[in-house]
Amino acid sequence: MSKRVNPIKRSYLLLEDWFNVSFGPDWNPLYHLGTLAFFFFWVVLVSGIYLFIFFNTSISGAYTSVEYLTHDQWYAGGIMRSLHRYASDAAVVTILLHMFREFSLDRYRGFRWWSWLTGVPTLWFVITLGITGYWLVWDELGLYVAVLSSQLMDSLPVMSGSMARDFLAGQLTDRLFTLMGFLHLLGQPILLMFALWIHVKRLSHVEVSAPRGLAVGSFIALLVLSLLAPATSHGPADLSRVPAVLNLDWFYLNVYPLLDKWTAGEVWILTTSVTLLLMLMPWLPPKKTGAAAEVHLDNCNGCGQCAEDCPFDAISIQARTDGARWDHEVVVNPNQCAACGICVGSCHSSNPFRHAQKTLETGIDMPQFPIDEVRTRTETALAALTGDTRIILFGCDNAIDIEQFQSQDVAVLSLFCTGMIPPTLVEYAQRKGADGVFITGCRTGDCYYRLGNAWLDQRFEGKRKPALRQRAKRDRITIYRAAETDTARLRRKLAEFQRDIAARKQADVDAGSTTDKAQEVSDA
Amino acid sequence: MPDFLRYPLQVLNYSLFMLLVWYFSAAPPYAQLQPDQAVITVAFAHAGERIEECRKLSQKELASLPPNMRAPMDCPRERSPVTVHLLLDGKLLLEEVARAPGLYSDLGVDIYRTAKVPAGKHTLSVEMNDNVRVEGPTFSHEEEIDLKPTQLLVVDFNSDTGKFVIK
DSSP states (O other): OOOOOOHHHHHHHHHHHHHHHHHHHHHOGGGOHHHHHHHHHHHHHHHHHHHHHHOOOSHHHHHHHHHIIIIITIIIIIHHHHHHHHHHHHHHHHHHHHHHHHHHTTOSSGGGHHHHHHHHHHHHHHHHHHHHHHHHHOBHHHHHHHHHHHHHHHTSTTOOSOSGGGGSTTOOOHHHHHHHHHIIIIIHHHHHHHHHHHHTTTOSSOOOSOOHHHHHHHHHHHHHHHHHSOOOOOSBOOTTBOOSEEOOOHHHHTTTTHHHHSOHHHHHHHHHHHHHHHHHGGGSSOOOOOOOOEEOGGGOOOOOHHHHHOTTSOEEEEEOSSOOSSSEEEEEOTTTOOOOOHHHHHOGGGOTTTTTTSOOOOSEEOTTSOHHHHHHHHHHHHHTOOSSSOEEEEEETTSSOGGGGOOSSEEEEEESOGGGOOHHHHHHHHHTTOSEEEEOOSOTTOOTTSSHHHHHHHHHTTSSSSOOOTTSOGGGEEEOOOOGGGHHHHHHHHHHHHHHHHHHHHHHHHHHHHHHHHHHHHHO | OOHHHHHHHHHHHHHHHHHHHHHHTTOSOEESSOTTEEEEEEEEEEOOOBSSOOEEOOHHHHHHSOGGGOOSEEOOOOBOOEEEEEEETTEEEEEEEEOOOSTTSOSOEEEEEEEEEESEEEEEEEEEEOOTTSSSOSEEEEEEEEEOTTBEEEEEEETTTTEEEEO
């Protein structure tokens, strides 16, 4: 019986599936929402630098300089302005989708609390950056944004004086405008970069570049939109008038209409409460992370492969402390350890052919599922098979539930992550009677522990240590990754694999009997 | 899936995404004001009168103080809240009671309130009390106004002259 998948997760997985069909896993935008947001940010940055060259940071000159860019220089400045706006909006969409994804796939709690907690204020940095951007255009919308933002600021007890009063006729100076220019062009982008650095601080091998195909496609789409619907301004800011209708950018300015109904204090209470609630979500309720990996120095030579492979930067290398002949040893930071077991798969000492007659000890191990138990359960599961074709199916706890595929021909063993599989375990399973080894796990491009899939593939391709040895029967190993909603597909693939293995076995038998007959002839 | 089918699907996905970005970047339009409405904003800075008047210290009181603290006048720092009433055609439009900020409630207040009103001719009255020792308004002003649609009318107060300015 398979585990029930909650409807939000199911819907999201189906959406991912749709994008997998059209983009493939390498370019699936839902697997690259973070890097896409970075990409849009680069577009905003480059287009912003161009706009700044022509932008006049004064009350009297701001609007006319933007109008010049939009109309007189539509072929360059106009396109740049549109790219600037639409890329900013696209960044908000991707960030919101990014948050929704982490939420729907339950990837915001437990060891992931840091990324979620720091991500929420980062969204606010992006929003405020957009708000000051609209301010700078100094059209009717810019004035609206300026006045209402000032009212919000004025309501804070730390503010002295009234900023909103500055926007009444005759009281505005270039000084505040220059300050806004400085904030938007330098201060806020630097703060945002810092916030992003904090956001990914607990990750290793952080990707900030979107796949080239996806980046090119997104840029072309932005460019087409910029040509078809260029961004334009409202009328010039008029301090003696209040525009009746505004074309708000709802991605950035959605809070402002609330000020028509509520006081600034009430709007602050709402936004602060929502922000705090979002930030506290990893603990509502908390998710328990398994026990952290443990280092066994007797079996660790300090090679550092586990530190290199750890997706969450939880393992570091330090000078040897036990007097052994090696220079280094590794140490686990339990607060950052996700208990994924990928380090076990990285460790050369996790080779199950070692210590055949006694407990298998490795350099770094998971206390709740040690490599010795993995070896024992592999052997036991294979020994229990009664069918003609003996397949072992390795899976992971965060993808499809593989228990449902157990049969007289198929033994199953679910690990924390398939990145936990030392390549020698596959070879060991073959040696212990497995005719075929089938590995499943999180969908390609979507490993729950980020890098488990990638490292497993690289180890099997011989591009990463420890590599799958040549003596392993590669034609009897297959990898097909599946999410909880892919049961039928995985069942089909498994059946195909079983037929293939059965055919190969038969071919082996036939080849064996031919050899025997030839031997008989030769003997005669 | 073959590429010749994949690329049109990608174009469709990009188009839907950009449609979403384009639409919400400037729509739906937000009507913050009806076309026949105007806005009146009351905005000024003003320090209320002291809660208690300054008092001249007697020679005896001065003598009891350390030499470096013998200021001839004792002025309590706390200031009165500033109360403003804005009436349009005799009806109360806005009421604001602004307490003096600061640790000792001794700073001036900043008032900023807005109200949407129908455009056209009106009688605008504004009253302010900045002294708790005085009953009723300490300053007031009344004026006939003719508001154009979407006009922003500002009610200011000049503390130096003690007069309201409507502009």
